[in-house]
Amino acid sequence: MQRITIAIEDDLLAELDRHMERSGATNRSEAIRDLMRRALTRNAPQEADCIGIVSYALDLATRDLGRRVPQTRHSRHDQAIAALSVPLDHTNAMEVTVMRGRVEDVEDYAHGLFAERGIRHGHLSLVPLEDVQQIHQHGISEPHMHSHLKIKDGF
Secondary structure (H helix, E strand, O other): OOOOHHHHHHHHHHHHHHHHHHHHHHHHHHHHHHHHHHHHHHHOOOOOEEEEEEEEEEOOOOHHHHHHHHHHOOOOOOOOEEEEEEEEEOOOEEEEEEEEEHHHHHHHHHHHOOOOOOOOOOOOOOEEEEEEEEEOOOOOOOEEEEEEEEEEOOO
16 A cells, blocks of 8 residues: 555545544544545446446436336346335335446446436445456365455446
C-alpha cells in the first residue's frame, strides 16, 4: 500500500468527516479509499464481469409498467439473479434486481429501465468480480470442477 499526502479545503474535509461518521469508517484513509472505489466504478471496463444491484422506485399506476418491468427482467433471465418488490402504498413500490454479467450488459439493462416512464430514483451499484474455475470435492464425492464468483477490490 502506498502512502500519499493530499491537501483538502476545510469545507471538503468537514464533509469527509461527516461521511466517516455516517459510513462507520474508522479513519480518513479508509473513507477516502471507499469513496475512490465508488467513483472509479463508474469507469469500469465495459467487458469486465460484475454483479449489478439495480434499485428504483416505480409507480404501478403508470400504464403497463407493472407488466413491462418483469418482462424486461425475464428477457434477461440468464443475467437476472434475484428480484425483490416492496409495496409502499397502493400504487408505489421499491424494487431491487440483482444482475450478473458484463458491465456493458448490466448498465444497458439499468439505464433502459431508468428511462421508463414511472421509474424514479434509479440507482446502479456495480461489484467487480471474476469467475474462478476450481477443482475440489464436497464430502466423499468425486472431485469436480465448477466456478466460484470471487469479489475483486476494483475493476
